[in-house]
Amino acid sequence: MPVAGHIGQGPPPFFKRGPAPLARLLFFLALALLLMAADLRYPAIESVRTALAALLWPLQKIVMLPVQGAREAGVYFADIARLQQENEELRERQLAQANLLLRQAHLDGENRRLRALLDMGERLDVPAKAAEVLYAARDPFSRRIVIDRGLTHDVQAGQAVIDDVGVIGQVTRVFPLVSEVTLLTDKRQAISVQVARNGLRAVLTGAGSGAMELRYLPANAEVEPGDTLLTSGLDGVYPPGLPVARVMRVERDNAHSFARIECAPLAGVERQGQVLVLGKRVAPPLPEDAPEQPKQSGKGRKASTAR
Amino acid sequence: MIQPTHSSRRILLPARAWFIYFSLLAAFALNLAPLGRVPGIPDWLALALCFWCIHQPLKIGMGAGFFFGLAMDVALGSVMGQHAFAYVLLAYAAGGLARRVLWFPLAQQALHVLPLLLGAQLVMLTLRLATGAEFPGLAYFLSSLVAALLWHPLSYLLLLPQYRPVERDENRPI
Numbered sequence: 001m002p003v004a005g006h007i008g009q010g011p012p013p014f015f016k017r018g019p020a021p022l023a024r025l026l027f028f029l030a031l032a033l034l035l036m037a038a039d040l041r042y043p044a045i046e047s048v049r050t051a052l053a054a055l056l057w058p059l060q061k062i063v064m065l066p067v068q069g070a071r072e073a074g075v076y077f078a079d080i081a082r083l084q085q086e087n088e089e090l091r092e093r094q095l096a097q098a099n100l101l102l103r104q105a106h107l108d109g110e111n112r113r114l115r116a117l118l119d120m121g122e123r124l125d126v127p128a129k130a131a132e133v134l135y136a137a138r139d140p141f142s143r144r145i146v147i148d149r150g151l152t153h154d155v156q157a158g159q160a161v162i163d164d165v166g167v168i169g170q171v172t173r174v175f176p177l178v179s180e181v182t183l184l185t186d187k188r189q190a191i192s193v194q195v196a197r198n199g200l201r202a203v204l205t206g207a208g209s210g211a212m213e214l215r216y217l218p219a220n221a222e223v224e225p226g227d228t229l230l231t232s233g234l235d236g237v238y239p240p241g242l243p244v245a246r247v248m249r250v251e252r253d254n255a256h257s258f259a260r261i262e263c264a265p266l267a268g269v270e271r272q273g274q275v276l277v278l279g280k281r282v283a284p285p286l287p288e289d290a291p292e293q294p295k296q297s298g299k300g301r302k303a304s305t306a307r
Numbered sequence: 308m309i310q311p312t313h314s315s316r317r318i319l320l321p322a323r324a325w326f327i328y329f330s331l332l333a334a335f336a337l338n339l340a341p342l343g344r345v346p347g348i349p350d351w352l353a354l355a356l357c358f359w360c361i362h363q364p365l366k367i368g369m370g371a372g373f374f375f376g377l378a379m380d381v382a383l384g385s386v387m388g389q390h391a392f393a394y395v396l397l398a399y400a401a402g403g404l405a406r407r408v409l410w411f412p413l414a415q416q417a418l419h420v421l422p423l424l425l426g427a428q429l430v431m432l433t434l435r436l437a438t439g440a441e442f443p444g445l446a447y448f449l450s451s452l453v454a455a456l457l458w459h460p461l462s463y464l465l466l467l468p469q470y471r472p473v474e475r476d477e478n479r480p481i
Contacts, residue, residue, distance in 0.1 A: 021369075021399060028373045028395040035377075035388035040438055045387055052381040056339075060382065063339045135341030139385040140447050141432075141440035146341075173384065180384055187441040208441035 046173070053175045064134070126239050127279035129153065131161075134178060143183040143206065145169075149277060150177045158237060160278040166243035166267035167191065167231060168275055181275075184244070184265055185210050193244050194232040198222055201232050204245060204263060212245055214261035219252045221259055229263065239281060243267075319469040322363050326468050331355050331367075331375060339382055346446035349454035352379060353427055356394060357420055358458075358465055360401035361408050372398035389434055393427040400426065417458035424451040 018024070039045045129149065137144040149155045151174050159171045161181045169189065173180040182189050183206070190205040193214075200222060207213040217223065227247040233240025243266045251260035334355035342348055352375055359367040376391030383390075400423050408419045428451055436442065 021402065024369050025395065025399045028369050029392060032373065032376070032388040032392035032395060035391065036386055036434065036438075039387035049381055049387065052378075056378065056382050059336055060339050063336050064341050067341055136343035137384050138338075138341075138343070139383045140344065140443035141385070141435040143441075144384060188439060206441075209444070 049173075050175055057175070057177060067135075126281060128276045129155075129279075131155075131275050131277050133273060133275060137180065142188070143186040144172070145181050145183065146178050147181055147275060147277070148178055150175050150179050152176055155179045155277055156280055159280055160238045160242075161275050162242060162278060163267045163273065163275050166245075166265070167238060168265075168267050170237060171277065185212060190215075191238060191244060192232045192235040193229040194240075195223060195247075196228040196230050196243075197224075201234065202229075204229060207262070210265075211248075212263040212265060214247070214263055215258070217259050217261060219254055219257065219259045221261075223247055223250055223259070223261055225250055228266070236281060239278065319466065320471065322366065322469055324366060327359050327363060327367055328371075330465055331359070331371065335375060335378060335382075338379065346444075347449040347453050349450050349457060350424070350428075351454075353394065353397060353424055354420075354454045354457065354461065355465070357397060357401045357423055358461060360398045361405045361416075361420075362466075364402040364405040367398075368402055369395045369398045386435065386438060389431055392434060393430045396430055397423055397427040413459045413462055416462070417455045420458050421451060421455035424454050427451075 019027075035045070039049075131147040131149040134146045134148050137146055145168075147161070155171055155174050157171055157174050157179075161168045161171060167184060169181045169183040169186070171179050172182040184191060184204070185206040185208070187206045187208050190203050192201065193204045194201050200217075202217050202221075203215050204212050205215055214223065214229070225247050228243060229245045229247065231238040231240055231242045231244055245263040245265050247261060248264050249262045251262075253260070331352065334351035337351040356367070356372055356375065360372075372394035373391045376389075376394035377387070379385075379390035379394075380387050401420075404419060404423070408416050411419065425448060428448060432442075432447070
């Protein structure tokens, strides 16, 4: 390196390292903070994320191969006896449900005729498509899973996701081939529910670590441990009547204005397997000459803030 | 530029830029493995970034930390800029400690690295709690402990290409 040639022209290139480290640090930190604020406030950055995620997808796919291979090998070597037993159980359950299933079409028709007779709005059918849970997202601060249906399969953000027992969550981010489902147990997820026993409406939110909490009910609200919570359908996201959670513990303390009600999800929210993505729910139109809506009926609208 | 290892008399070959980036990319790919919410899986990318910032502070630094952090944010679905923020800080701290850390034996180097990694995790935790996420439990910090334990084998692995025999050269006696 001809150091001598640089004498008189400033420092030799060995010492030229661009801006000072502290300046660079501050620049990058400011940039990161700016991005974070933009991501939390404006939805525009989501499209950038989708594009970048599409670029990263091949790499993700390659990394997923060995893990999936190991899982499939585990399934392959599973005990045949266990599989046979499971098969037997499934067949029994199917037989037990056959009665309901066979009458379903008949009941649907009857329900439609009766609703027409009573001049009520028709219940809208919700189409559904099956999806497989690929993995749980690794972000430890939220509860999300990734399913193998995306933009190319017509999945949209906001669709409800259920399994064979009840509601799991809601699609919050859609990528070309996969989409991200925020589970009900996520702290920023809320759902409008109804107590099955008496029709009391409330908002259920995630409480972290796999639990949920029924919020904003007065201390003397009529909720007992063991009550089942169903979706109320008021939020316009989840169809009404789907099982969501069971009340585990009710703490009535008159010092607080609200009761503390802990619930546990019914569906296998934290387990993996097959799920069903329900089609986007179209809210039934309001009657034309409806009188001015009272303010309270907007309570359920608060649910379904998704992230 | 040939640099001596600090604890032995052995002279290492210069690190190749492509190998540095390849190892960072491999660490990123390892981070993408769909292992779910198992606690104690180290953040490979943070570890590799820390390693190169300490060993080659002139070649790798905050810029790489920022871009790999953004890639992590996209891949994991966390808030944009969360990993970038933490990795930039990590790269800065590791670069600042670079001249000191390498004079220690490997076990004590790991003790230097542990607070750096824990600090990066703490930064991410603070950022996310400030934006209303849930606390993931103390097991979250287990991954930094595991990563610090891996410092010793990782040092050998990542320095391996620099230990390769020097090419035969007629004009040079060594």
